[in-house]
Every structure is written in structure tokens, then in C-alpha cells.
Amino acid sequence: MTKAPTDRTRLRRMHEKGAHDPALIAALVDALPLAHIGHLVEGMPMVTPTLIWRMGRRVLWHGSSASRMVRAALAAPVCLTASGLDAMVLARSGLEHSVNYRSVMVMGQPQALRDPTEKEDALRAMMEHLFPGRWQALRPMTAQELKATAVLALPLDEASAKIDASGPADPAEDLDWPVWAGTLPLLRATGTPQPAPGLAAALAADPPAYLSAFRFG
Amino acid sequence: MTKAPTDRTRLRRMHEKGAHDPALIAALVDALPLAHIGHLVEGMPMVTPTLIWRMGRRVLWHGSSASRMVRAALAAPVCLTASGLDAMVLARSGLEHSVNYRSVMVMGQPQALRDPTEKEDALRAMMEHLFPGRWQALRPMTAQELKATAVLALPLDEASAKIDASGPADPAEDLDWPVWAGTLPLLRATGTPQPAPGLAAALAADPPAYLSAFRFG
Structure with a gap:
């Protein structure tokens, strides 16, 4: 996240943020489904x-x-970044304002899955991640649909995670400035599922449990 | 957003999504404060x-x-994309699953603001956009802080907006497949403001109104 930290806060945050821990990177990819590539x-x-x-x-x-x-992803390396904005951090000076966030960045050369079975397994894994149990209830995929869909994969080898979950880091001489300081949490939630027009009444009356269990960000 | 639409849905969505309307582009930039550059x-x-x-x-x-x-932004053109994920769209087949979203993409060569007054005006505008009225209550910015902060600007000339707010677009032959279909809205909200440790009791007891008014995404 862009800000202009002082040397003092820069050192503290380098320690807090930089991370190549594979478990943390995997957890962030799982939690942040919207990436920007x-x-x-x-x-x-x-x-x-x-x-x-x-x-x-x-x-x-x-x-x-x-x-x-x-086509572009197969022709040259990409940078994939997924981020979640967790709080606005309000300090006593403009400079020390920041945000709490989580992000994961992955770089490398994506490869397309070629084997149809491997592709279908990957698409099933996507659905199972988002809505466990739904895949088996869907109208089965056709060979033509599978052919029209490209599935790209990128190793998590060259990846880094950043997490900032701190509060304002005002220098001591600013602490008595008479302005509110602290963090404003930013939350995510799901709304009431909206059945498609014309959905059979029995289906509309009984939304699957995975809808209310859905978590993102 | 990635998906593999059929020709039928692709045509409908090109009509719905593509947009170079300056008012729409401005509204999306205002609503989506987290960009990926x-x-x-x-x-x-x-x-x-x-x-x-x-x-x-x-x-x-x-x-x-x-x-x-x-340094990278001043050396070569960038692509700035801001997105908001608004709903998961669940169809009867895997292929027709999609998401509702809003996004704006801006391309071009950023320029750094050089004039200190112009830089400070821009930083004040950022704060006024996020938390109206807060800037004037902050400990004033120092010349050194202003110098350490780069402010970049990119014209909205080469920009496009995409909005998808539709439901599942299953072909007629899939409509009777016995699975729940519809949209799952994804919402954003702010939590309870958390005063910084040591904040004066009178300030902590009276959080500014702009905290509860904060909207994002």
C-alpha cells in the first residue's frame, strides 16, 4: 500500500510485513478470491x-x-496480486495515515492445463473452494465447454505476502494533538441470496447452506 | 472478470459492460478507493x-x-485498475457461473506533481474525499513530510468502465435443471471505530461523524 513512512516506521513494518512463508501465502490466496493480474x-x-x-x-x-x-498470460510472465483492505488507520498527522491490509503477490510464467481431465479437475476444485458440494449438482460440463475454457496455473514459488494489522504510529510529539486517532475496521458480508427469476419454488425456498457459509476477503 | 461466455452472452455483455462515459468513470474511481496499478x-x-x-x-x-x-510509474506508462466484487452469480452449469462487479481501468503515463502547494492541495483532496473535515483538524504537514511524499497524477482520458449487474444467463435447455440458481450479494460495511491506545477520553468518547459515514467499494 502506498504511503511515505518515516525510517522509524519503515523498519518496524518491514519486519511485520515481508513474508515468504508458504502456509501464509496459501492462506491468503484462499481468502482473497479476487486477484488483479x-x-x-x-x-x-x-x-x-x-x-x-x-x-x-x-x-x-x-x-x-x-x-x-x-494469450498474453501464456506469452510472457505475469504478476498476480490479491489484496484485502481491512481497516483505515487514522493518525494525528496526514503522513502517518495508512491502511491495514493483507496482500499476496505471485510472479512467474503461467502454463495452460492441456489434459481435459486435469482441466475439469481444476474447475471442480474452483467450485468446491467457493461452494462446497455444488459441482456435483450442476448440469455436467460438455466437451465443447471444456474446450472453450482455458485454465492457467502459476506456481507459488516466487510469491510474497504482506500483512499490516497495526494502528496509527504517530511519533511521541504528536500524541497529544487533539484529533481522533485509531482504526476504522472494514468488513465484508453476504446478503440474502436472490433466486433467479423462474427458479422452481421448491429450490427457491431452500437455498443451499454453502450460500450462507460463503466467506470472502 | 474471467469467464468463458458463449457467443450469445458475450454479445449481451459487451453491450452492458463497455463504457467510456466520463461521468461513469469518475463515479467508479470515487467509489473504489483501492486500485491495483x-x-x-x-x-x-x-x-x-x-x-x-x-x-x-x-x-x-x-x-x-x-x-x-x-520511480517505475514515472519511467513508463502504467495500467491502473480498480474493482469491486458485488455478487457471485450461480447458474445451472459451471460455464455460466460468473460474478457481478464494477471496474475501471485507466492507462497512460503518470506525472509527479512538482509544486508544493499543488501537492498539498492534492493530499488535502484525498483526505477530504475519505474523511470530509478531518484535514483541518490534523497536525499540519511539514515541508519535510511534503518533500518525502510523491503525488502522482494520471489523466482519465484513456479509461474504460465495466459493470455487470446481471443474474445467471443459462440457456433455455438448462433452466429446469434441479439446482439452486441466482445471485449471492457481497456487501461491505464499516465496524466500530477503535480508538488508538492512550487517546484522550474525551476524543475516544466522541468519534467523528465521518467515521460512520465512510463508504467504500
């Missing part, structure tokens, strides 16, 4: 919001086999 | 989460004058 398109960066999921030590995403984004 | 670093894309704000027809952000991100 930077591709190289004709020498320029292009950042695309994309849903991600994880299988072991790889992060995956999908798209239309014909899309520019998929 | 793609920089070119040694020929590779690097995506950094960053708070943004708007002044007229420009989007702005800030960082340490010495940071790699600021």
Missing part, C-alpha cells in the same frame, strides 16, 4: 481483475480460450 | 495495491518519493 500486452502492463483459486502449490484462474488475457 | 519494472509487470482519489479529470495516488513504485 498484470500482463504484458505489446510491451505495456495491463491489469485484469480475475477470480483465482489454489491447488496445492499452484494458483489457478480461467478464461475464454480465445481471450487476449489468456 | 501495473508498472513495468525491468520489462516485467508488477502489480501494486494503492489507494487512489480523483481531482476533476485526473486520478491520483501517492507514495514515498524514494520508492521503486514511484
Whole structure:
């Protein structure tokens, strides 16, 4: 997150934030389903919001086999960043304002899954991650649908996590300045599921438990 | 957002989503304070989460004058994307699952604000956007703090907005498949403000109104 820390706070935060712990990186990928992927398109960066999921030590995403984004991801290394904004941090000076957040950044060359079974397993894993138990209840995927869908995978080898969960770090001489200081938590929640128009009454009356269990961010 | 739409849904969504309307682009920049900026670093894309704000027809952000991100942004064009995930869309087939979202993408060459007065005006505008009325209550900024902070600006000339707020688009032959279908709204809210340790009791007892009025996403 951009800010201009003093040397004092920079040292503290480097200690708190930098992390290459594989378990932490995996946990962040699992918790932050919306990633922004930077591709190289004709020498320029292009950042695309994309849903991600994880299988072991790889992060995956999908798209239309014909899309520019998929072609760009296969042609050159990408940078995938997923972030969650957790709180606004209000200090006594403008400079010390910041945000609490979690983010994970992964760099490398994505590969497309080629084997249809492997692709279908990956798409099932995405659905099971989001809505456990739903995949088996869906109208089964056709070979044509599977062919039209590209599934990309990127190893979590070159990845880093950052977490800042601190409060304002005002220097001592500012602590008595008469302004409110502290953190404003930012929360996420799911609303009431909205059945599709025309959904059978019995289905609409009984929304699956995975809807209320859904967590994101 | 990644998915592999059929030709039918692709046409409908191109109509719904593509937009270069300046008022819509401005409204999305105002509503989505967390952007992901793609920089070119040694020929590779690097995506950094960053708070943004708007002044007229420009989007702005800030960082340490010495940071790699600021140097990269001044050396080559960037792609700035801000997104909000609004709902999960559950269809009868895996292929037709999607998400409702809003996003704005801006491309171009950022410029650093050089004039100290212009920089301070821009930082005040950021604070006024987030927490109206707070800036004047803060410990005033020092010349050294202003110098250590880089403020970057990018015109909103080369920008596009995408909004998808639809429900599942199953083909007619799938509509009777016996599975729940519809949308699961994703909501954002603020929690109870947490005063900094040691904050004067009178200040802690009376949190400013802009905290409860804060909206994001």
C-alpha cells in the first residue's frame, strides 16, 4: 500500500510485513478470491481483475480460450496480486495515515492445463473452494465447454505476502494533538441470496447452506 | 472478470459492460478507493495495491518519493485498475457461473506533481474525499513530510468502465435443471471505530461523524 513512512516506521513494518512463508501465502490466496493480474500486452502492463483459486502449490484462474488475457498470460510472465483492505488507520498527522491490509503477490510464467481431465479437475476444485458440494449438482460440463475454457496455473514459488494489522504510529510529539486517532475496521458480508427469476419454488425456498457459509476477503 | 461466455452472452455483455462515459468513470474511481496499478519494472509487470482519489479529470495516488513504485510509474506508462466484487452469480452449469462487479481501468503515463502547494492541495483532496473535515483538524504537514511524499497524477482520458449487474444467463435447455440458481450479494460495511491506545477520553468518547459515514467499494 502506498504511503511515505518515516525510517522509524519503515523498519518496524518491514519486519511485520515481508513474508515468504508458504502456509501464509496459501492462506491468503484462499481468502482473497479476487486477484488483479498484470500482463504484458505489446510491451505495456495491463491489469485484469480475475477470480483465482489454489491447488496445492499452484494458483489457478480461467478464461475464454480465445481471450487476449489468456494469450498474453501464456506469452510472457505475469504478476498476480490479491489484496484485502481491512481497516483505515487514522493518525494525528496526514503522513502517518495508512491502511491495514493483507496482500499476496505471485510472479512467474503461467502454463495452460492441456489434459481435459486435469482441466475439469481444476474447475471442480474452483467450485468446491467457493461452494462446497455444488459441482456435483450442476448440469455436467460438455466437451465443447471444456474446450472453450482455458485454465492457467502459476506456481507459488516466487510469491510474497504482506500483512499490516497495526494502528496509527504517530511519533511521541504528536500524541497529544487533539484529533481522533485509531482504526476504522472494514468488513465484508453476504446478503440474502436472490433466486433467479423462474427458479422452481421448491429450490427457491431452500437455498443451499454453502450460500450462507460463503466467506470472502 | 474471467469467464468463458458463449457467443450469445458475450454479445449481451459487451453491450452492458463497455463504457467510456466520463461521468461513469469518475463515479467508479470515487467509489473504489483501492486500485491495483501495473508498472513495468525491468520489462516485467508488477502489480501494486494503492489507494487512489480523483481531482476533476485526473486520478491520483501517492507514495514515498524514494520508492521503486514511484520511480517505475514515472519511467513508463502504467495500467491502473480498480474493482469491486458485488455478487457471485450461480447458474445451472459451471460455464455460466460468473460474478457481478464494477471496474475501471485507466492507462497512460503518470506525472509527479512538482509544486508544493499543488501537492498539498492534492493530499488535502484525498483526505477530504475519505474523511470530509478531518484535514483541518490534523497536525499540519511539514515541508519535510511534503518533500518525502510523491503525488502522482494520471489523466482519465484513456479509461474504460465495466459493470455487470446481471443474474445467471443459462440457456433455455438448462433452466429446469434441479439446482439452486441466482445471485449471492457481497456487501461491505464499516465496524466500530477503535480508538488508538492512550487517546484522550474525551476524543475516544466522541468519534467523528465521518467515521460512520465512510463508504467504500
